[in-house]
Amino acid sequence: MAKKIVTKRSWAEPFKIKMVELLKMTTPEHRLKAISSAGYNTFLLRSEDVYIDLLTDSGTNAMSDRQWAGLMLGDEAYAGSRNYYHLETAVKKFYGYKYLVPTHQGRGAENILSKCLIKEGDIIPGNMYFTTTRLHQELAGGIFEDVIIDEAHDSTNLHPFKGNIDLNKVEALIKKHGASKIPYICVATTVNMAGGQPISLENLKALRKLTLKHGIKIILDMTRVAENAYFIQQREKGYANKSIAAIVKETCSLTDGATMSAKKDALVNIGGFLAVNDKKVFEEARNMVVIYEGLHTYGGLAGRDLEAMAIGIEESLSDDHMAARVGQVIYLGEKLIDAGIPIVQPIGGHGIFIDAKRFLPHVKQAQFPAQALAAAIYTDSGVRTMERGVVSAGRKANGENYFPKLELVRLTIPRRVYTQAHMDVITESIEHVYSIRKKIKGLQMVYEPKYLRFFQARFKPL
Ligand SMILES: *Cc1c(COP(=O)(O)O)cnc(C)c1O
Numbered sequence: 001m002a003k004k005i006v007t008k009r010s011w012a013e014p015f016k017i018k019m020v021e022l023l024k025m026t027t028p029e030h031r032l033k034a035i036s037s038a039g040y041n042t043f044l045l046r047s048e049d050v051y052i053d054l055l056t057d058s059g060t061n062a063m064s065d066r067q068w069a070g071l072m073l074g075d076e077a078y079a080g081s082r083n084y085y086h087l088e089t090a091v092k093k094f095y096g097y098k099y100l101v102p103t104h105q106g107r108g109a110e111n112i113l114s115k116c117l118i119k120e121g122d123i124i125p126g127n128m129y130f131t132t133t134r135l136h137q138e139l140a141g142g143i144f145e146d147v148i149i150d151e152a153h154d155s156t157n158l159h160p161f162k163g164n165i166d167l168n169k170v171e172a173l174i175k176k177h178g179a180s181k182i183p184y185i186c187v188a189t190t191v192n193m194a195g196g197q198p199i200s201l202e203n204l205k206a207l208r209k210l211t212l213k214h215g216i217k218i219i220l221d222m223t224r225v226a227e228n229a230y231f232i233q234q235r236e237k238g239y240a241n242k243s244i245a246a247i248v249k250e251t252c253s254l255t256d257g258a259t260m261s262a263k264k265d266a267l268v269n270i271g272g273f274l275a276v277n278d279k280k281v282f283e284e285a286r287n288m289v290v291i292y293e294g295l296h297t298y299g300g301l302a303g304r305d306l307e308a309m310a311i312g313i314e315e316s317l318s319d320d321h322m323a324a325r326v327g328q329v330i331y332l333g334e335k336l337i338d339a340g341i342p343i344v345q346p347i348g349g350h351g352i353f354i355d356a357k358r359f360l361p362h363v364k365q366a367q368f369p370a371q372a373l374a375a376a377i378y379t380d381s382g383v384r385t386m387e388r389g390v391v392s393a394g395r396k397a398n399g400e401n402y403f404p405k406l407e408l409v410r411l412t413i414p415r416r417v418y419t420q421a422h423m424d425v426i427t428e429s430i431e432h433v434y435s436i437r438k439k440i441k442g443l444q445m446v447y448e449p450k451y452l453r454f455f456q457a458r459f460k461p462l
Pocket residue numbers: 058105106107108130132133188192221223260261262263264271272
């Protein structure tokens with residue numbers, strides 16, 4: 001049975017803690033040294049120098065005792081591992097896709113999918129870009145086109161489904177290039193780069209109608225499909241009494257296949273897959289996976305990882321889990337809003353996104369305000385966040401920088417890891433940094449890798 005959060009009742013966690021991981025507390029002097037040797041890039045910090053780690057929700061989830069027990073049932077056969085069949089059953093039962101190709105993580109699936117479906121010069125529309133997704137599309141010869149609604153680029157717009165696709169933008173692309181140039185549309189649930197914003201089923205249904213008319217596939221980036229379903233349950237007419245599991249199944253049924261980073265919603269530390277309904281695409285992908293990942297029954301993962309994923313998929317679809325998961329994110333977001341911190345609204349599913357342009361209006365975008373703010377927050381409290389702005393956006397094929405409208409610092413909340421007290425400490429730190437914001441200066445990039453530069457770039461203060 002689906003449950004709505006009853007206001008004035010807390011969303012307390014539907015679990016208790018069985019094992020704890022001790023954290024190191026550090027001094028401001030220690031952190032100043034650490035961030036400077038990390039080139040002011042929070043990706044280059046050592047984890048042991050971090051107190052509360054909000055770098056990402058990717059692979060940082062706490063597994064349940066059932067998942068840990070599942071690890072012991074790993075069948076480490078090279079071929080035909082029992083755990084592969086468990087995963088295949090879970091993907092069919094909960095997502096409804098016919099064919100499964102496991103991969104070591106989401107980008108492994110993106111690589112294979114892009115190579116199977118994209119030809120040189122093809123157009124790949126998507127509801128805002130994601131870093132690895134777009135790069136694999138481009139490396140396969142495709143050109144990404146953003147078709148998200150305009151509201152998504154405005155951090156103050158309160159549209160309930162800022163992940164929606166603007167069908168007029170899709171139609172314009174079909175008119176301009178012809179449907180044969182568009183092998184598929186990539187639909188993300190929820191949209192990470194827009195601040196974890198959901199897409200509605202109404203929008204996805206309309207897109208399905210349009211794409212069927214033109215013979216264009218829909219491929220879901222289903223990395224956060226359960227969080228997306230939670231917002232549909234809370235906000236979309238007709239879904240208040242549907243379970244997360246039912247909404248997820250319906251979402252997948254409107255698409256032709258999906259790539260999944262199981263390190264997010266599926267509650268594991270490593271893993272992913274490609275799932276499709278078309279047998280021909282499956283056969284090509286299954287052939288390709290042996291080149292890049294491993295045999296088609298393990299895809300770069302150990303048998304135990306496949307088992308943990310199969311169990312995690314089921315746990316991720318519990319209504320109580322999702323109410324507490326997103327409830328914790330909303331708790332933090334509302335505290336920050338009350339403190340006057342400029343964040344992306346509505347609050348998203350997997351984290352809070354601080355609007356660095358409004359937080360540091362004196363720092364120009366070319367001086368990496370979000371990068372500078374992430375470094376300042378770390379120095380203040382040991383809370384590690386990450387940049388989602390001009391550094392993450394990278395450069396176009398012609399070498400020019402992308403200058404995205406959104407210049408954000410992401411506070412990503414790992415699933416089932418931190419407590420409400422941690423959320424309070426985070427709020428206090430951000431409030432303090434906000435009070436001294438005028439002292440924060442921009443940065444200069446002193447080392448820039450060619451691909452996905454945000455991971456390894458180095459900076460120095462101006
Ligand atoms: C993380 C992520 C990916 C890539 O998955 P990895 O497991 O990190 O390779 C793709 N799309 C979205 C929306 C993601 O958040």
